[in-house]
Amino acid sequence: MSNAQSLCEKHWIGSHLSIAGALRAAIDEAVAFRFGAVQIFTRNQRQWTPKPLEKDEIAEFHAARKGTVFAEGARIVSHNSYLVNLASPDAANLAKSMACERAELERCELLGVPVSVAHPGAHLGTDGARKPKDPNDLDGEPTADELAGLKRIAKSIDQLHKELKGYKVRIALETTTGTGTNLGYAFHHLARIRDMVKEPERVAYCIDTCHVFSAGYDVSTPAKAKATLARFDAEAGLAHVAAIHVNDSEAPFASRKDRHAHIGEGLCGDAWFQAVLRHPAFATVPKVLETEKGDARDGRPWDLVNSERLAAFAR
Secondary structure, eight states: OOHHHHHHHHTTEEEEOOOTTOTTHHHHHHHHTTOSEEEEOSSOTTOSSOOOOOHHHHHHHHHHHTTSTTTTSTTEEEEOOTTOOTTOSOHHHHHHHHHHHHHHHHHHHHHTOOEEEEOOOBOOOSSOOOOOSSGGGGGSOOOHHHHHHHHHHHHHHHHHHHHTTTOOOEEEEEOOOOOTTBSOSSHHHHHHHHHHSSOGGGEEEEEEHHHHHHHTOOOSSHHHHHHHHHHHHHHTOGGGEEEEEOOEESSOTTOOOOOEEOTTSSSSOHHHHHHHHHOGGGTTSOEEEOOOOSBOTTSSBHHHHHHHHHHHHHO
């Protein structure tokens, strides 16, 4: 294994890996690749109701971590089901989303996974989310439908916290591109949710490099990339970032489209990845790829190629 892979361990760089066949499979693969972080789905994310975890599954997952960098669990992140919409105005859909999210948090607690990434949700209203074409459009106050959606998310999280009293796992609200009526494209959306919940210490953030670029935050130069992180710090707080999705963007700047690309083969630019990988606030924050699997042009797995490219930015 190359020296770049040891740098991945050092800088907490890894990827979203499959649990196909067994929950421990993702841990085993991450260890084989010498990754320093890993993200998993704890269940089939396309199903509302997951099959309960078996005791043997839980024990094997914990056993796979022993003696590795994943032993303490801080480098492991889960991603909730894409079906969940805690901003839904429909009572039935919101109830299903709450149950699905609760099941995910229960699974994380059993597995010792401290952070579960979640897209904030879509308000599904009619007044329309703004479609910013430049960073200045990200400053505006939320529309009426957006504000109502943000309040529903906070209320939903409060209810989950009440039902899961004493849980250690935190929900990490992810930055989004803002497609359709999705919330979270503006940094202050995430801050508003966290400010509204009764137990904010149980809420964290996840920065997605592709989403930030596609939402309209200018990261085209070293100065602008650093300024964007400083803006996040001022509006939401870098200290609350518990996970980072490191993805390049196939879609253009401010396009509001979510199209991930391999590192260095999209439009985000080197300055953005250097700023993120070198920021001291992220030294012990899991940084995971969500890029396409398969083999690169040199025959090696894309995860290895992309992680090595990230490791180079971290130097």
